Amino acid sequence: MIDVQELTKQYAGRTAVNNISFQVEPGEIVGFLGPNGAGKSTTMRILSGYMPATSGRATVGGFDVFHQSIQVRQSVGYMPENAPLYMDMRVKEYLKFRAELKGLSGLTMRRRIGEVMELTGVTDMRKRLIGNLSKGYRQRVALADALVHKPKLLILDEPTNGLDPVQIRHVRDLLRNLKAKHTVLLSTHILHEVEQTCDRVIMIHQGRIRANDTPANLTRQLRSTTLLHLEIEGTGNLAEKLSSLNAVRKATEEDLLVHPWRRFTLRVEPDHDVRDQVMELAMKEKWRIREMHLQLPTLEDVFVELSMNAGTPTDIPTHVL
Amino acid sequence: MRIFWILLKKELHSFFVSPVAYVVLALVMVLNGFAFRAALSVLENAPSEGSIVSWTFHAMWFWLSYFFIFPLLTMRLFAEEKKLGTLETLFTAPVRAWQVVGSKYLAAVIVYCVLWLPSLFNFKFAHWISAGQVELPSGAMGGAYLILVVMGMFNLAVGCFASSLTANQIVAAIISFTLSLMHFLLGIFIMVVGRKISDTIVDIVNYFAATEHIRIFTAGLIDSRPIIYYLSMSLLFLSFTHHVVEFRRWRP
Numbered sequence: 001m002i003d004v005q006e007l008t009k010q011y012a013g014r015t016a017v018n019n020i021s022f023q024v025e026p027g028e029i030v031g032f033l034g035p036n037g038a039g040k041s042t043t044m045r046i047l048s049g050y051m052p053a054t055s056g057r058a059t060v061g062g063f064d065v066f067h068q069s070i071q072v073r074q075s076v077g078y079m080p081e082n083a084p085l086y087m088d089m090r091v092k093e094y095l096k097f098r099a100e101l102k103g104l105s106g107l108t109m110r111r112r113i114g115e116v117m118e119l120t121g122v123t124d125m126r127k128r129l130i131g132n133l134s135k136g137y138r139q140r141v142a143l144a145d146a147l148v149h150k151p152k153l154l155i156l157d158e159p160t161n162g163l164d165p166v167q168i169r170h171v172r173d174l175l176r177n178l179k180a181k182h183t184v185l186l187s188t189h190i191l192h193e194v195e196q197t198c199d200r201v202i203m204i205h206q207g208r209i210r211a212n213d214t215p216a217n218l219t220r221q222l223r224s225t226t227l228l229h230l231e232i233e234g235t236g237n238l239a240e241k242l243s244s245l246n247a248v249r250k251a252t253e254e255d256l257l258v259h260p261w262r263r264f265t266l267r268v269e270p271d272h273d274v275r276d277q278v279m280e281l282a283m284k285e286k287w288r289i290r291e292m293h294l295q296l297p298t299l300e301d302v303f304v305e306l307s308m309n310a311g312t313p314t315d316i317p318t319h320v321l
Numbered sequence: 322m323r324i325f326w327i328l329l330k331k332e333l334h335s336f337f338v339s340p341v342a343y344v345v346l347a348l349v350m351v352l353n354g355f356a357f358r359a360a361l362s363v364l365e366n367a368p369s370e371g372s373i374v375s376w377t378f379h380a381m382w383f384w385l386s387y388f389f390i391f392p393l394l395t396m397r398l399f400a401e402e403k404k405l406g407t408l409e410t411l412f413t414a415p416v417r418a419w420q421v422v423g424s425k426y427l428a429a430v431i432v433y434c435v436l437w438l439p440s441l442f443n444f445k446f447a448h449w450i451s452a453g454q455v456e457l458p459s460g461a462m463g464g465a466y467l468i469l470v471v472m473g474m475f476n477l478a479v480g481c482f483a484s485s486l487t488a489n490q491i492v493a494a495i496i497s498f499t500l501s502l503m504h505f506l507l508g509i510f511i512m513v514v515g516r517k518i519s520d521t522i523v524d525i526v527n528y529f530a531a532t533e534h535i536r537i538f539t540a541g542l543i544d545s546r547p548i549i550y551y552l553s554m555s556l557l558f559l560s561f562t563h564h565v566v567e568f569r570r571w572r573p
Contacts, residue, residue, distance in 0.1 A: 048413045051569045070415045078413040084406030088338050100327045101414045145410070
């Protein structure tokens with residue numbers, strides 16, 4: 001459905017998307033995950049035919065996004081970030097305008113508008129001015145607009161941004177139901193959403209793809225990297241001694257506790273349990289330990305890791321880098 | 322073409338749903354009233370060669386309204402969509418840039434033409450109430466409204482262009498006002514300098530002198546040169562607008 005090859009987009013002096021390649025198969029729900037400014041929106045804008053890439057190639061349903069822009073736009077339902085809408089139109093009126101633009105007419109159009117209004121839950125609001133609607137409803141109207149012409153591909157830029165938890169659940173269910181008929185590419189920075197809805201996650205940071213796998217696989221691989229939290233009373237350079245232990249990648253001291261207690265976080269290599277070693281070391285060094293707690297990282301940890309360290313993230317499975 | 326009509330319908334809708342069209346209409350009606358009154362008082366005092374039509378369009382009030390109309394009608398066309406972000410929604414639907422530019426422009430032209438309808442009523446009313454003594458020469462009437470429309474088309478194209486440059490309506494209005502004013506001032510350059518300079522320059526300047534065009538056309542003389550000038554300049558500014566709107570699609 002989507003084929004992106006070595007896509008790069010530069011704005012004046014700044015590279016927003018840097019040489020990314022990925023594919024999306026028909027019927028998949030793919031989540032684009034990354035912090036703000038990672039290049040998610042830019043990629044989506046290029047795919048929806050709004051603007052061209054600086055270099056590289058992208059096709060949607062076999063059509064080139066630059067040279068066959070009109071065909072691409074006919075087969076894509078795009079919902080931009082923040083759901084921009086005409087504030088002086090009424091909901092149904094707006095959907096009618098959009099449906100006509102996208103080539104629908106007559107009875108088919110009226111029936112379809114009814115359907116998408118029902119699907120997105122805006123039927124009761126159909127006569128209200130969009131300008132008077134709450135953010136959540138505007139978001140839904142924009143979603144209804146993206147769906148109205150039964151596009152093969154839905155590109156949704158932060159579809160749940162600004163919604164309350166009930167509405168988020170509603171949108172998530174909606175997306176799952178759409179799976180049968182549509183391919184969906186959605187962007188978000190909410191990890192939970194990706195874990196719940198997507199077949200596949202593409203993590204993007206600073207314009208580069210950092211990971212591309214199913215949520216289950218990613219989580220499994222991540223779970224094999226563990227964190228060990230310690231609270232120790234001791235003097236000297238404890239972090240250095242701790243990190244010298246076998247299978248400990250890194251020990252960092254966290255500046256949280258009152259003297260003489262100190263808190264450390266150890267990053268431990270996959271499939272290793274270093275708790276016994278830590279105990280032995282503590283006995284040898286005459287430290288007192290009051291807490292030792294093993295934490296299995298979540299998708300969220302990687303995400304934070306990705307966002308914080310722009311360099312080479314060590315906890316991401318190396319084969320997807 | 323179908324897409325074009327849908328867009329045009331939407332543009333007209335937003336003109337008449339928002340207060341813009343009505344506010345401008347009210348303003349133009351008031352200023353037209355003053356211009357008309359000024360013309361009547363000229364005719365009242367002494368017999369005159371000029372018709373009421375030509376005196377109306379020579380009044381200072383007319384030029385006052387003339388400059389306000391274009392920025393007010395065109396400032397929101399693109400600037401508002403840019404600010405709201407709806408340009409993105411619009412251009413991810415299967416529409417082409419010329420359809421968007423054309424529909425917005427045509428909607429503005431239609432609203433502009435509607436603005437002048439009440440003035441037509443003024444003339445008819447004067448003719449009727451004076452039992453035909455206030456004459457309405459058909460040449461003057463036809464000429465006046467023809468030049469009004471083509472001059473409007475040019476200035477609206479300038480306004481369209483100004484609006485496409487920015488996301489701020491005020492800035493768009495100021496650019497459009499300044500460009501229209503500069504064009505007008507270039508035309509009355511002769512009045513300021515006088516006829517001391519060479520005839521060639523005078524002739525050239527008269528080609529785009531709006532005051533001169535109004536003078537000729539309201540006298541009932543229909544000259545094709547200004548018409549061609551305004552229409553081709555409109556096309557030029559519309560193509561500028563098209564380029565600006567398509568700018569994001571340019572490849573470096």
